[in-house]
Amino acid sequence: MKVKFWGVRGSIPTPGPETTRYGGNTTCLQVVTDNGDLIILDAGTGIHALARQLPGKLPGTAHILITHTHWDHIHGLPFFTPLFVQGNQIKIYGGRDIDTGEGIERALNVQLQYCYFPIIESELKADLEYVTILAKKSFQIGSATITPYLLNHPVINFGYKIDCDGKSIFFTGDYEPLTNHHSPNTVEFANHQQMIESNLNELVQAITNIDALIIDASYTQEEYSSKHGWGHGTHSSSMELAEKAGVKQLFFTHHEPTRSDTELEEIFKNLKKNSDFEHYLAYEGLEILL
Ligand SMILES: [Zn+2]
Ligand SMILES: [Zn+2]
Structure with a gap:
């Protein structure tokens, strides 16, 4: 299977001279x-x-x-020209x-209104199908098995595991590892901790020995201290997870929109080195052959 990155930026597109190497398009x-x-x-x-x-x-089929x-x-969905x-055949899952x-029909419906876009949904010429999916219910796309996992974010967010041709990848979408804000030695803390550990174990199991983990690493550890609950992870939390699960390759994506290429590379250079797996900054145009 071949994976290619077309958008690696988080939150808002960031075109301009400071983002030419990694790219300014969103996910x-x-x-x-x-x-x-x-x-x-x-x-x-x-x-x-x-x-x-x-x-x-x-003509052909695209599964989004x-x-x-x-x-x-x-x-970018209304600008996916095969829709016209x-x-x-375009199938949209979520x-x-x-x-x-x-x-998941809301993803396109909400944007195809005259006040936002000049074409309405009934004018799209492709055969369009929406597939609303459930956590941990695997489904098949050709030879690929897709399993959605519910990951922590302010709205429902599925990380997708794709098993295909003897290889596997996991893409988190937006993901903030859960933390326990209750006071230690309270029942609330213990209950919450149990839930956190059970969620984490499930994720670790899903990505154990995976060929490529593609993960939201928006923030540095310092930035994260003022951004709890915003729904994004850090480079260090991503590396901890990858280490725990024994992943083979780790790709940081959803780069913070205020980050220039130079700042991104500076952060990457200062990350703890790890000999167990390779880690990379995702950039537009990067291809992974598995
Ligand atoms: Zn995002
Ligand atoms: Zn989000």
Whole structure:
């Protein structure tokens, strides 16, 4: 399977001279299986460039897995040009919103209103299907088995494990490791701790010996002290997780939008070295062959 990064920026697109090396587009990854099945992880602005290199390979089917419906993970969706071409089949997968009960159709519906976009959904020419999925219920896309895992974020967010062609990857979407804010030696602390450990064990089990873990590492440890509950992880928390699970390669993504290329590289240079696995900063255009 081949994985390519089309958007590695968190929260908001950041074009400009300070982000040319890593890129300013928001989250979007492309996975192509050995059989040629096309799986797209999230539809940030990176999906626009992804779509532009597809024409020769279409008409065909694209499977778009949405981790969650924060803007930076869906706002490229109306610009996914295969939606406008008859004969294409586009399937969009994602979880049900806990508050409203709406399925993943909300990701596109909310944007295809005249006040936001000049084309309405009934004018899209592709055959469009929404698939609302459940945590830990695996499903098949061609030769790939996809398993969604619910990960901590202010809204429902699925991390996706993809097993295919004897290899496996896990993409977290946005993820903040849980921490215990209760006072130690209280019942609340003990109960919360039990829940945290059970969630962590489940995640560790899911990614044990995985070939590539692609993870939200928005903040440095120092920045995180004032950003608890914002829904994002740090480079060090990602490395701890990778170490615990014995992952083979770790890719940091969802780079903080105020970060320049130089600052990003400075942070990376100062990270604790680890001989058990390789770790990399994801950049637009990076390809992983597994
Ligand atoms: Zn995000
Ligand atoms: Zn988010």
